[in-house]
Amino acid sequence: MDIPKNGEKWRTWKGLLKSRGYDPSLTIDEIVTQQTNNDDRVNPTQFKELVTRWFTPKFQTTCAAKRLSRSKMKDPHVTGTKLFARLAHEVATKNDGVYSTRGEMYIITTRIRKDESFVDDKAANVVASLKAIANDSASKPIRMVLQMMNTQKLKAQRKEGMFD
Known part of the structure; x- marks a missing residue:
């Protein structure tokens, strides 16, 4: 028995149950009844404890803080x-040993939705600019990425020749 895998599956299962059944306008008993009638895999007593936890002020505060942080x-x-x-090594292995640029890695690691649209408008703009830069072989992609992202922190930490 692999405990970390079981823990991950349990966490995923709880998240799935919450995405399917949680409705703040319903009472705890209504949610439990609704979910246990729809899915026979749900244990009513355990699910009631879980739903009760979702309605606690501490849990609500934590969810609100996480929602704000994600936004x-x-x-x-x-x-x-x-x-x-x-990840960079795996990409290089697929590309016959050629490592990707920072711009290409940015594109690979940018979060997208299932319909292939970008989660964030800023990320969509940066990826579009990076793709345009990739088509222009005369430009220096690393410098352009740093300018585009306007990251003063990276510029302050930059050492001579580090990103060239």
Whole structure:
């Protein structure tokens, strides 16, 4: 028995149940009845405890804070638990050993929806600009990426020749 995998499956299952059944306008008992009637895999007593937890002020406060934090995210990059270096190596392996530029990695790791649209307008603009830069072989993509993203932090940390 692999505990981390079971923990991940349990977390995913709870999230699925919440996305299907949670409605703040209903009472706890109504949600439990509705969900247990629709899905025989749901244990009514365990689900009632879970729904009761969803309605606690502490849980509501935590959800609101997480929602606010996600809305402030400026560059929606995702690699999950996979290290960025490992992802770059996998991409290079697929490209016959040729490593991708930072711009290409930005495009690969930008969060998109199931319908292939971008989550964030800023990310969509940056990706469009990066694709335009990739078509123009005369430009220096790394410098353009830094200018486009307007990241003063990276510019301050930049050392001579580090990104050239």
